Amino acid sequence: MSAQPMKIPGPDHPITVRPNPARVVVKLGGQVIADSRNALTLKEASYPAVQYIPRADVNMALLTRSDHHTSCPYKGEASYFNIVSGGDTAGNAIWTYEDPYAAVSEIKEHLAFYPDRVDSIEEFSG
Numbered sequence: 001m002s003a004q005p006m007k008i009p010g011p012d013h014p015i016t017v018r019p020n021p022a023r024v025v026v027k028l029g030g031q032v033i034a035d036s037r038n039a040l041t042l043k044e045a046s047y048p049a050v051q052y053i054p055r056a057d058v059n060m061a062l063l064t065r066s067d068h069h070t071s072c073p074y075k076g077e078a079s080y081f082n083i084v085s086g087g088d089t090a091g092n093a094i095w096t097y098e099d100p101y102a103a104v105s106e107i108k109e110h111l112a113f114y115p116d117r118v119d120s121i122e123e124f125s126g
Contacts, residue, residue, distance in 0.1 A: 009103055013074060014044075014045060015042065015044045015045070015074060015075075015103065015104060016042070017040050017052075017106045017107060018041050018043075019038070020039040020040060020041045020123070021125070022037075022039075022123040022125050023035070023123070023124040023125075024036050024037075024039040024053060024121065024124075025120075025124065026053070026058075026118055026122075027118065027119045028083050028085040028086070028088055028090055029086025029087060029088035029119070030119075031059075031086045032059070033062055033118065034111070034113070036058075038053075038057060039051045039052060039110075040106055040110060042104070042112075044074070050112050051112065051121060051123075052107045052111065052112050053110060053111050053113075054110055055109050055111060058111050062084055063081040064084065065079070065080075066079075066082050066091070068080040068092050070095070072097075074101070074103070075100050075104050075107070076099060076100045077097070078096065078097055079096055079097075080092040080095050080096075081093070081094040081095075081096070083117075083118070090117040092117070093113060093114050094111050094112065094113055094114075095111070096112065097110075
């Protein structure tokens with residue numbers, strides 16, 4: 001895999017990372033995979049917002065590291081995890097930037113979930 005050069009988010013590809021004041025809960029197979037009041041909301045260009053949840057708020061015992069990797073010119077190299085929960089297995093359902101570029105350094109030690117590979121990602125205010 002060839003390394004892609006880092007691109008700085010700018011007017012043509014804005015990225016913002018903000019604390020999410022809501023409680024974020026992720027479930028698969030009837031089991032809570034993540035439950036956080038410390039999620040970060042990453043908004044990138046015209047893509048839907050993504051919740052990045054601290055590893056401390058994720059049941060890491062349900063995850064197995066995948067050998068899948070991808071590269072983003074704005075965030076860095078992504079590593080992936082599978083989830084095994086309640087008899088369900090979701091392959092490459094989680095991605096993380098373990099050494100993100102400086103422009104998005106806040107997402108280090110956080111995990112993001114593909115909405116179509118888990119049962120739900122819910123936000124609860126209050």
